[in-house]
Structures are given as C-alpha cells and as structure tokens.
Amino acid sequence: MVETIVNILFSGIFHASVLFLVAAGLQLVFGVQKIFNLACGSFYALGAYLGIVFVKYFLSVGGPPVLAILPLLAAGFVLAIIGPIIERGLLRFVYDRDVHFQLLLTFALLLMIEDIIKLIWGTYPLSTQGVYLAFGILDIFGASIPVYNLIVIVASIVIAGIMAHILSNTRFGRIIRATSDNNEMAQALGININNIYVKVFTLGTVLGTIGGALVIPSTAAMSEMAVDLIVLAFAVVVIGGLGSMKGAFVGALLVGILKSVSFAVYPELEMLLIYIIVIVVLVFKPQGLFGTAT
C-alpha cells in the first residue's frame, strides 16, 4: 500500500516538475507581455527533439550516460536563440492589438513549429534509449523510483528557486515586475521596454525548451506532444491563476499529482477530471488560486 502511494506521489511530482517549467514560461510571458502563448507547448517539443539529438551525439563521442543531463540542458539553452527571433520577428507587431490577434499569432506559431519538427525529425516517435535506465532505480519504502525522475525534480526545484530569486531580489526582476504591473509607467521611468520584452520572452522560451529536454529520457518525442502539453499547461495556469509564479507551482503540483492518481486509480477519468477541475476553478474563482489578472 505504502509503495503504491509513494509511487503515485513521485510520478505525480515528476510530471509536475516538468509542467511547472513550461507553465512558468507561459506565466512569465503572460505576466509581462500580456500574451497567452499557445506555442509554449511547441517550445517544449522542440526542446525534447533537440535534447535527443544532443544526447545521441554526446553518447556517440563516448560521453557517460550518467552525465546525459548536461547535453539535455545544453539543448534547452541553445534553443534560447528562437526567443529573440520570434519576439522581434513576429510578436512585437501585435502588442497594441486586440488580445484575440495575439492569441492567434501564437496559434500560427504552433502550426508552423509542429510542421518544422516533422520536417526535420519525421513523424516517428524518437527516444534516447538507455539513458533513462543508466541512472538506476532507487528503493523508497519499497517503491522503485527511477533516479532520473528525482534528478528532474531537483533540477526543476533549483530552477524554480533561481527564478524566484531573480524575480524578487535582482534589479532585472524588479524591472520585470514593474513592467508587468504598468508598462507605460515603467517606460516613462526610462526602462527600455523592447529590451525587457525580448529578454522575458527568451526566458519564457528557455523554460519551455528545458522542460521538454529534461522530460525526454523518460518518454518518447512525438509530434503531438506540443498540442497535448499546451492543454495541460493551460490547466495549470488556469488553476494557479494567470500570470502568477506561485500559481504555476501549485497548479503544476495539483495537475501532476491528480494526473498520476487518476491514472493509477481510474485511467478513464484522467483528462476528464482535469478539465472538470479547470472548469470548476474558472467558474468559482476565475482569477485562479493565486491570480491577480482579471
């Protein structure tokens, strides 16, 4: 009994830690730029695919599988390059437009990235064979927990800590919060808004790509992973509250654990349950658990 509970809990927290990274990126961009980025799932998918490429290369030049986390993180960071390209190339034209058009532009991005992935990597699922098990399995209260999952959980907590530190203690963080509160005032005080937007969007992108890169040893990369994930990330931010980092954290934990509980208890209910909770939250607390946006 205990081992089942531990198992469910850990797999839930593992899901949650990846979801948190993507959702945090979504929140950051929404908080500052007020754009709900439907393409955040696509960044996640890109991270996953490039992660596989990097890991395969790393292993082929004789890198030990136990250090495979390094090429994965590298893949996530390399993809930072698409942040400025998308922000400067597309998003900056729609900041003063109706929210509907901003949403649609990110939908266009999602369509494009989905096919770019198919174009480069084909439509068959890809995976990093062997890496996942190379980390071994830990025995906790009789439950066997893959060590890799623990590493991802720790990595995600560390990233969450760094994010919290940046946002609350650094000058850059204060500027971000000021801009998200009132961008006109921030601009009047001499903050280069465009510069902030590029940086924030890139940061949001990297959170998504790292999320994708980290998850990939435990599963297979598929072209549908983008559209599947956005629905989950969406559930996370709705439950947690749009634009709130704390919300992303709690929302991810809730969705992640709920997903693994319902998967273990009654798999039929898995997604259904999450949508029902999303709707209940939207109805009774539309700003989410921690949201301030209206």
Added chain:
Amino acid sequence: MKKTGIVFLLLILAFLLVWPFIGPEYQVYLTLSFFAYSVALLGFNLLFNYTGLLSFGHALFIGVGGYTAAFLTSRFHIPYMEVSILVTILLSGVVAILIGLICVRYIKIYFAMLTLAFGMLFHSFLMKTYHLTGGDEGMSVEQPYLLGMDFSSMDQMAFFSGPYYYYSLGVLILASIAMWRIVHSPFGLCLTSIRDNPDKAEYLGIGIRKYRLLAFIISGCFTGVGGVLLAPITGHMDPGMVFWTHSGDMVFMTLVGGFSNFFGPMLGTVIFITLRDVISSYIEYWRLIFGALLAAIVILSPGGVIEVLTNLFTLIRRKIMAGENAS
C-alpha cells in the same frame, strides 16, 4: 447591401448552381465541405465578429452535429437529414445553454480558454465512452435521406455531386439569410454595441449577459447544423473533429477570409479547403504554410483577404472614376 454586392452574390450563386455540371467531380466534392464549414462559421462569426467573443472550442458544436447524424443514421436507423438537423439544433441549443451560462460571464482570453476547456472536455468524453461513441475509432455516418427521398441506389459520388450538393447549398442559403436577418436586426445591433462598449450598452438597459448567452446559443445551433452537413461527406465522425486544433482551423478560416465582413468567413473556407488540398498534394507540411499565412494575416491585414480584395476593388473603381472625370 449595395447593388454591386447583390450582383456579385447572384453571380456567385449562379456559378455554384452550374458548378456540378462543369466542375471536376473531386472539386465538386470539396465544395461540399465548403458549404458545411460556411454554415458552421456563420455561427462562429456571430460570436467572434458581432459579439466580440473568440471561442476556441467551437468544434464542440461540429461534434454535436456530426455525432447526432452518426447516431441517428447508423445506430437508430433514422436516415432523414431533416430529423438530424432538427435534433442537432435542439441538442446544440441545450449544450450551448449549459456551457454558455458559465462561459458568457467572461470575455477575451478567459472566454477563449473556457470554451477550449469545454471543447476538450467533450473530446475526452467522446474518447472515453467507446461503448457508445466508438472512442477514437469513431462512428460511421450512413448516407442520409434528403427531404424523405432515398438515394441509396445512387453511386456515392453521384449522390454527392447531385442531390446532396444542392441540398447543402440550399441549407447554406437559408442559414445565410437567417444569419443576415439576425445580425441586421435590433438584436444584432445590440450585440455589436455590447462588443464595442459593454458599459454603455448596459447603461442603455441592454442585459449584457443575456444577449451574450443568446448569441452563444444561436451560434452553437448554426455550427451544429454545419456539423450535420459535414458528417455524411466524410462518412465518419471521430473525436479528432472536436479536438481544439479543429476549433483553431475554424478560427483560421474566419480570419483568413476576413472576420469583419459577413461573407469573409465563407471566402476563408474556400481558401482553407482549396489551399489545404493543393498544398497537401505537393507536400505534407500544409500546417507550416498555413501558420505562415495566418501570421502574415494577423500582422499585415487583420481584415483578411476580403478586406484586401475590397480595398483593391475600390482603388480600381476610383482610378476609373478619376479617368472618366479627367476626360
């Protein structure tokens, strides 16, 4: 409507009437999905353009219509198209009331997200109830009777390019007239005033939520009927029809054609269906090109292709007028 507009519409109608005789069989078959989506988008755009609410879950109503047709024709063996349409209007209305009561309390991004959530809720419902809906296998849709007439002796293609073609066209014309009347009625004007200035509309005594809810219900019914029309064409309904990307396709069509024009979405369906067919016959990556097109439309011309065309048209006419004045 201006005179040139009416002449233009009549020309298109005349073309559509003779199209099955002159067009290649396959293109005529594609025209059927154009009719179906056009009816569906009439509903979608009542919300998006006239009420200012973007639904990212409208494929749900296509699903309601399509699955109604599937259930009635293949489970209950009631092949009458009219029955399917009436039942769909009823069901879509009920579903729209239930969902709408919750959704219309919100606008903008929250409305879009709530409708997306309900669409996905319906999607997983369809996936999980395989004993009823066949899960991801879906259900087959039998060839319907039109106006009580059985065409099952006819060849499938002949049925599509003959009776079913004119039937769909008829439904589209009726639906367009109905929607035209709706958006130009006092009710329609109330909706646009709510869109433009909700505070002022409320101040003038318009019950905002009530009107939004009514718009949502009407919208759902039209999209549902579009779903019924679509079902026999594919002959099959599966949960993919309700997945949120299909709702995205509908948004895409509306925007590319031009959401701010009554006929814009129809042009959008033509562009979407033709382009997808043409591109996917060359390369399989039609989404890449569609995404680029959507991005270009959003950034450069939010009014869609129809706005570009009308601007071009007035420009040419002005040129001609200027030429006449000079001579």
